Amino acid sequence: xxxxxxxxxPGVTDGETAPxxxxxxxxKAFAMTVSLHAAGVFSWTDWAEALSTRLHGATALPDGAxxxxxxxxxxxxxxxxxxxxTTRTGLTDPALLAETTETWQxxxxxxPHGTPIRFEAGLTDHG
Amino acid sequence: MPHDHPHDHSELDDxxxxxMALETLLTRKGIxxxxxxxxxxxxxxxxxxxxxxxxxxARAWTDPEFRxxxxxxxxxxxxxxxxxxxxxxxxxxxFNTPERHNMxxxxxxxxxxxxxxxxxxxxxxxxxxxxxxxxxPRAVLAEFGVTLPEETAVRVWxxxxxxxxxxxxxxxxxxEGMSVDALAGLxxxxxxxxxxxxxxxxxx
Numbered sequence: 001x002x003x004x005x006x007x008x009x010p011g012v013t014d015g016e017t018a019p020x021x022x023x024x025x026x027x028k029a030f031a032m033t034v035s036l037h038a039a040g041v042f043s044w045t046d047w048a049e050a051l052s053t054r055l056h057g058a059t060a061l062p063d064g065a066x067x068x069x070x071x072x073x074x075x076x077x078x079x080x081x082x083x084x085x086t087t088r089t090g091l092t093d094p095a096l097l098a099e100t101t102e103t104w105q106x107x108x109x110x111x112p113h114g115t116p117i118r119f120e121a122g123l124t125d126h127g
Numbered sequence: 128m129p130h131d132h133p134h135d136h137s138e139l140d141d142x143x144x145x146x147m148a149l150e151t152l153l154t155r156k157g158i159x160x161x162x163x164x165x166x167x168x169x170x171x172x173x174x175x176x177x178x179x180x181x182x183x184x185a186r187a188w189t190d191p192e193f194r195x196x197x198x199x200x201x202x203x204x205x206x207x208x209x210x211x212x213x214x215x216x217x218x219x220x221x222f223n224t225p226e227r228h229n230m231x232x233x234x235x236x237x238x239x240x241x242x243x244x245x246x247x248x249x250x251x252x253x254x255x256x257x258x259x260x261x262x263x264p265r266a267v268l269a270e271f272g273v274t275l276p277e278e279t280a281v282r283v284w285x286x287x288x289x290x291x292x293x294x295x296x297x298x299x300x301x302x303e304g305m306s307v308d309a310l311a312g313l314x315x316x317x318x319x320x321x322x323x324x325x326x327x328x329x330x331x
Contacts, residue, residue: 011249
């Protein structure tokens, strides 16, 4: 059996108190999903299916990749699935998501470091 | 985004910006509230965790009636202790014996009994664990430092969105007369997923 057949399991020695989210966006994406499910926007079964499809489409990380790298990959799939579910249910659409993301990025660039970023700061005249 | 600029402004990485965009749009629709999101995060980070499951296991070890209830209807038995799932999932308790060791995976994604174990650890969600747990459970157990006797069969349970499993590890020897709380201290998260065993009293 070669190494790619038996990729080592990451984070085995992290312990029970290891953080559940490596970065705040992961926690927020998780919370939005729980919240949308609670609001009846989608069933957990449909959610699990969307997430599963994304996870299975992900490329295997190299052996020895850090726990943080595994978490980033997992929640990237999670966010893809969440965008897909909110699009499928008519709450968002890809163009609007892209535009709003860009607005936030423009807002950040227009905001001095250390100052809270306001969405309005990223709006352009036609936005 | 260009990276040759001076660092006199803020910058958002793509993932953060995408999440903020989604939150902006969903909040605008009134379908999510930022304060409610913070509360969900707070709940999962501080109030839900494997100590809930440990309390269930310790009670099962000491209260035969509860143990039977857990075996018959784990959803209700666990719910009676105040631990209920938010995803409408059913719970099943699987009991380790000298003849059979139980281990849980979600090959599909990362279905996990949140109400009793909190959020799944990195390894549970990882591709290597999901891919290997069913195929070669003993090799996986070895990576967790667990070696079972040859005669112990390993049963792997594959979770779904509708059905989640809680492994009830075997009560360690030498724990007669210990209080329920002290027993719960021997129950590790991994022992309730089946990638570990309950701790011996001297190791706790």
